[in-house]
Amino acid sequence: MAMHDAQPRALALVLVIGLAGLAVFPIFGADEKFYMQFLAKVMVMAIFAMSLDLLIGYGGLVSLGHAMYFGLAGYTLMSLTPEYEGASLWISLAAALGVCALAALVVGLLVLRTSGIYFIMVTLAFAQMAYYVVHDSKYLGGSDGKYVYVKPVLSFFGWQPFSLDKLAAFYYVILGTLAGVYFLLRLLLASPFGHVLVGIKANEHRMRSLGFPTFSYKLVAFVIAGVLAGLAGYLAAALDGLVNPELLSWHQSGQALMMVILGGMGTPAGPILGAGALKLLELLLTSWTKHWQLLLGLFIVLVVLVFPNGLASLFGKRKRGGAEHG
Amino acid sequence: MDPAIFLIQLLNSLQYGLLLFLVASGLTLIFGIMGIINLAHGSFYMIGAYLAFSLTAAVGNFWLALFLGVLLSVALGLALEWLLIQRLYHRDHLYQVLLTYGLILIFEEARSLIWGDDVHGVQVPEFLNFSIPLTETLSYQVYRVVMSGICLLLAAAMYFLIQRTRLGMMIRAGATNREMVQALGINIGLLYRLVFALGIALAAFAGMLGSPISSVYPGMGNQVLIVSFVVVVIGGIGSVRGALVAALLIGIADTFGKVLVPQIAGMTAYLLMAAVLLWRPEGLFKRA
Numbered sequence: 001m002a003m004h005d006a007q008p009r010a011l012a013l014v015l016v017i018g019l020a021g022l023a024v025f026p027i028f029g030a031d032e033k034f035y036m037q038f039l040a041k042v043m044v045m046a047i048f049a050m051s052l053d054l055l056i057g058y059g060g061l062v063s064l065g066h067a068m069y070f071g072l073a074g075y076t077l078m079s080l081t082p083e084y085e086g087a088s089l090w091i092s093l094a095a096a097l098g099v100c101a102l103a104a105l106v107v108g109l110l111v112l113r114t115s116g117i118y119f120i121m122v123t124l125a126f127a128q129m130a131y132y133v134v135h136d137s138k139y140l141g142g143s144d145g146k147y148v149y150v151k152p153v154l155s156f157f158g159w160q161p162f163s164l165d166k167l168a169a170f171y172y173v174i175l176g177t178l179a180g181v182y183f184l185l186r187l188l189l190a191s192p193f194g195h196v197l198v199g200i201k202a203n204e205h206r207m208r209s210l211g212f213p214t215f216s217y218k219l220v221a222f223v224i225a226g227v228l229a230g231l232a233g234y235l236a237a238a239l240d241g242l243v244n245p246e247l248l249s250w251h252q253s254g255q256a257l258m259m260v261i262l263g264g265m266g267t268p269a270g271p272i273l274g275a276g277a278l279k280l281l282e283l284l285l286t287s288w289t290k291h292w293q294l295l296l297g298l299f300i301v302l303v304v305l306v307f308p309n310g311l312a313s314l315f316g317k318r319k320r321g322g323a324e325h326g
Numbered sequence: 327m328d329p330a331i332f333l334i335q336l337l338n339s340l341q342y343g344l345l346l347f348l349v350a351s352g353l354t355l356i357f358g359i360m361g362i363i364n365l366a367h368g369s370f371y372m373i374g375a376y377l378a379f380s381l382t383a384a385v386g387n388f389w390l391a392l393f394l395g396v397l398l399s400v401a402l403g404l405a406l407e408w409l410l411i412q413r414l415y416h417r418d419h420l421y422q423v424l425l426t427y428g429l430i431l432i433f434e435e436a437r438s439l440i441w442g443d444d445v446h447g448v449q450v451p452e453f454l455n456f457s458i459p460l461t462e463t464l465s466y467q468v469y470r471v472v473m474s475g476i477c478l479l480l481a482a483a484m485y486f487l488i489q490r491t492r493l494g495m496m497i498r499a500g501a502t503n504r505e506m507v508q509a510l511g512i513n514i515g516l517l518y519r520l521v522f523a524l525g526i527a528l529a530a531f532a533g534m535l536g537s538p539i540s541s542v543y544p545g546m547g548n549q550v551l552i553v554s555f556v557v558v559v560i561g562g563i564g565s566v567r568g569a570l571v572a573a574l575l576i577g578i579a580d581t582f583g584k585v586l587v588p589q590i591a592g593m594t595a596y597l598l599m600a601a602v603l604l605w606r607p608e609g610l611f612k613r614a
Contacts, residue, residue, distance in 0.1 A: 062420050110600055113607040117363050117419055117563060121555040122603065128552045129596035136592050250548075254427045261424055294435035300428030304421050305413060 015269040018276070022175055026168045033167060037239070040171050042279045043178045044236045049259035049271035050181055051228035056257070057266030058189060059221045060201030061112075064120050064253050065127025066229055068107070069100040071248030072130065073230035074237030075140060078148050086153035089164075093152070096234045097227050103130075104226025108219045124250055135245040145244025148237055164238065174235055178272070181228060186268055188224070197221055258300060264310030273311055327585075330460045335581050341470045343577020344477035348532035349550055350557035350569045351484065352525030358564020359501040360518050362414060363422045366429035368551025370526045374399060374533025375542045376437060379446045388451040392534050399530035403523030411522055412515065434545070443544050448537040473535055480528075481570060488566065497521060501564065556595050560602045562609025571610060 022039060029035055048070055055061040073096035080095055081087040111122045134140050151164040154173075162169040188194050199207045200214050208214050237243045246252065255278065263274025281299065285292035303310075327335075353367045377398060381391035410429075414422045449455075450469045457465035488494035500507045500517050508514045533547075540546075557576055561568025576595045583594035590597070602610065 056420065062423065064423060110603050113603055114559075117357060117361075118559060118608070120363060120419060120423060121559055122599070125552060125556050125559065125596060125599060129593055132592040250552075254424075257420075257424060257427070261420070265420075291435050291439060293431045294439070297428040297431030297435065300431070301410065301425055304417075304425040304428070305410075308417070308421060 011267065011269055011273075015272065018272070019175075019179065026171055030168065036167055036171055038279070038283065040167070040174050040239055041236070042276050043174045044232050044239060045256070045259065045279060046272040046275035047178055047181050047235070048229055048232035049256050049263070049275045050185060050268075051225045051232065052256045053260045053265055053271045054185060054188075054221060054225045054228070056260055057270070058194065058201060059197050059218060061218065061222065062120050062257075063111075063123040063222075063225075064250065064257065065107075065123035065125070066225070066256055067248050067250065067252035068127035068130045069104060069226040069229040070233035070236070070252060070256075071134065071243070071245070072103055073097065073100050073233035074148075074243040074247050075134060077152065077234055077237045078146050078243045079140075081148050081150060081152070083149055086150040086164075089152040089154045093231075093234055097230050100226045100230030100233075101223055104223045105219070108222035108226075112215060112218050112222060124253070127248060127253060128250065131245055131248040131250075134248055141244070143245060145242055145246075147242045149241070151238055151241070170239060174239070177231065177235065181231070182268065182272070185228075189268070193217070193220070258303075262303060262307075262310050267310075270310060277311060330464050333460065334464060334466055335585055336578075337466060337470065337474070339577040339581035340574070341474045341477075341577075342581060343574040344474050344481070345532050345536050346550070346553060346557055346577060347481060347570050347573035348477055348535075349529045350554040350561070350573055351481075351566050352528035353554050354558045354561065354564055354566060354569045355521055356525040357558065359497055359521050360411075360415065362411060362522075363419055363426070364411075364525075365423060365426040365551065366433060367426075367525070367529050367554065368547030368549075369430050369433040370399060370402075370529040370547070371533040371550045372437065372545075372547035373402070373433065374530030375448075375537040375540075375546060376441050376446075376533075377530065378534035378537040379448050379542045380441070382448055388448070388538070392531070395534050396527050396531055399527045400523045402530075403526030404519055406526070407519045407522040412518070415518075430547075433547075437544065445544075446542040448542060450538040467539070469538060473539070476535060480531075484566060493520075553595055556599045558609075559599055560609060562611040565609070565611040568609055568611030 022043070025039060026036060048066075052063065052066045055063050055066070076096040076099045077087065077092050080092040107123070107126050111119060111126065114122055135143055140146065151170070154160060154162070154164060164170045164173065189198075196207065196212055196217050199212070200217060204214050233247060236247070259274035259278050260271050261274070262277055263270030263272065265271075282292070282296065285295050289295070349367065349371055352370075353364065356362050356364050356367070374395060377395040378388070378391055381394050382388050385391055385394065406429075410425060414425060450467075454469045454472055457467050458471075459465045486494075488497060496507065496512055496517055500512070500514055504514055507517075532550075553576065557569055557572045560575065561570075561572035576598065579594045579598050580591070584591040587594070606612070
C-alpha cells in the first residue's frame with residue numbers, strides 16, 4: 001500500500017521555502033497591496049483544497065459539492081455582521097463552522113449511502129440546491145450577493161491585539177491558519193483514524209470485515225472536511241468583504257478539485273502547491289486575454305492526459321507502489 | 327385547482343419531463359454502458375440550442391435546421407470520443423470529472439467567441455405557431471404538444487433500438503462485459519464511439535427542440551445538467567426506463583411545486599432525490 005504520509009524531500013523543501021517566502025513577503029512587499037491580497041487569497045484556497053484532499057486523496061470520496069460549505073460559512077459571517085461594526089470573530093467563526101458541521105452531517109448522512117459515480121453526482125446536486133436557495137433568497141442578496149461591510153473583530157476578553165482591517169495583520173492570520181490546518185491534517189492522518197480512512201479508500205469491504213464501522217469513519221471525515229472548507233470560506237468572505245452565490249457554485253468546487261489534482265492528491269503539501277499554481281496561472285491568463293477560460297479548460301484537459309499525478313510527481317520519484325525507507 | 331389550469335400544468339410537466347428525459351437518457355447511457363461520467367453533457371444541450379438558432383437563420387427552416395444540427399452533433403460526439411473520451415475508459419472517475427469539467431470551460435468560452443453573450447430566441451415553426459383554446463381566457467401552445475409527441479416517439483425508438491435490434495443487443499452486452507464482447511469479435515471501441523455520439527446527439531436534440539419555447543442563453547446547459555444528474559440518480563444509473571420515470575416525476579414535482587409551494591419551488595427536485603436516496607440509494611430502477 002502507498003505510504004500516504006511520505007512525501008518527496010524535494011517537495012518538502014519547496015513547501016518550506018514557499019512558506020518562508022510567504023512569511024517574509026509583507027516585510028518587503030508592504031506596498032504591494034495587490035499581491036498581498038492575491039497571496040492571501042491563494043492561501044485561503046489552499047486551505048479549501050486541503051480540506052477537499054482529505055476526502056478525495058485519503059478517503060477516496062470524490063465530492064463535487066465541496067463549495068457548499070465554503071459558501072455557507074461566508075454567508076453565515078455576512079448574516080452575523082451588523083452594518084456599522086464588526087462581528088465578534090469568535091462568535092461568528094463558531095457559528096459559521098457550526099453551520100458547516102451541521103450541513104455536512106445532514107448531507108453526509110444522505111450522500112454517503114452512495115458511492116462511485118452516484119456520490120459525485122449527488123454531492124454536486126446538493127451543493128447546487130444550496131446554490132439555488134442562496135441565489136433565490138432576497139434576504140441573502142440574491143444573485144448579486146451582499147457586502148460584509150466590517151471585518152470581524154478579534155478580541156480576548158475586551159483586549160484587541162490587532163485589527164484585521166490591516167491587510168498585513170489579516171495576511172498573517174491566514175498564514176497561521178494555513179500552517180495550523182496543515183499540521184492538524186498531518187496529525188489526523190498519522191492517527192489511527194487517518195489509517196482507517198486510507199484503508200477504506202484502498203478496500204472498504206476488507207475494513208468492514210475487520211470490524212470498522214466504515215460509514216461512521218467516512219461521515220466523520222466528511223464533517224471534518226466540511227468544517228475546514230467552512231474555515232476557508234469564512235476567511236475568504238472576511239478578506240474580500242463580500243459574499244455571492246458563486247462561492248457555492250460548482251466552479252468553486254471544480255477549482256478546488258483541480259488544485260488537488262494539480263498538486264498531487266493524497267500528498268499533504270500537494271493542495272497548497274496546486275492552489276498556488278492554479279491561481280498563478282489564472283492571474284497570468286486573465287491579464288493576457290479576456291477568453292482565459294478557454295485556455296484554462298485546455299490546460300485542465302492537458303493535465304489530465306499528460307500529468308495525471310500532478311505537479312508533485314515532478315519532484316522526486318513516484319513511489320505509489322512500494323514502501324519508502326526513512 | 328381549476329381543471330383547465332390543472333390540464334395546462336399537467337401538459338407542461340409532461341413536456342418538461344420528456345425534454346429532460348432526452349438529456350438524461352443520453353447521460354445514463356454513457357454512464358451505464360461506457361462507465362463515463364460526462365459533466366459536459368449540459369454543454370451539448372446548450373450547443374444544440376445555439377445550433378438551432380444559427381441554422382434556422384441560415385437555412386430558413388426549423389426542421390431542416392434540426393436535421394443538420396443532429397448531424398453536426400453526431401460528428402462532434404464521434405470526434406470528441408476519438409480525441410479525448412476514449413483515453414478515459416480505464417481512468418478513475420475523478421479524471422473523467424476533471425477532463426469533462428475542462429470541456430465545459432472550453433465550450434462555454436467557444437460559445438462566447440462564436441455567438442457572443444447575448445440572449446437569443448428561435449421562432450416557433452410557422453404552421454405550428456398557434457394555440458388551442460381551452461377556456462375563454464386560457465389556451466395551450468400547439469408546439470409544446472408536438473414537442474412532447476416527438477420526445478415520446480424518440481423514447482419508443484430508443485426502447486426499440488436497445489431491446490429489439492442487433493446493435494442494441496451488442497450495446498447491452500458491452501455494458502455487462504466489455505472484454506467478452508470484444509473476444510466475440512465485436513469492435514467495442516466503435517460501439518462505444520457510437521453510444522457516445524448517440525448520447526451527445528440526444529442532448530443536443532433536446533436543446534434544439536426546446537429552443538423555440540425557452541430562450542437561447544449563455545450557461546443554459548448547467549442547470550439542465552444538474553437536473554439530469556438528479557434524474558439519473560433517481561432512476562438508477564444505466565436504466566433508460568428509470569430515466570423516463572424519474573424525468574416525468576421531476577417534471578411533475580417541479581411544475582406543480584412552482585404552483586402549489588412556490589417558496590420551496592427551487593428545491594422540490596432535490597428533495598425528491600433526497601427521499602429516493604433514503605429509500606433506495608441505488609435509484610428506483612437499478613440495472614441488474
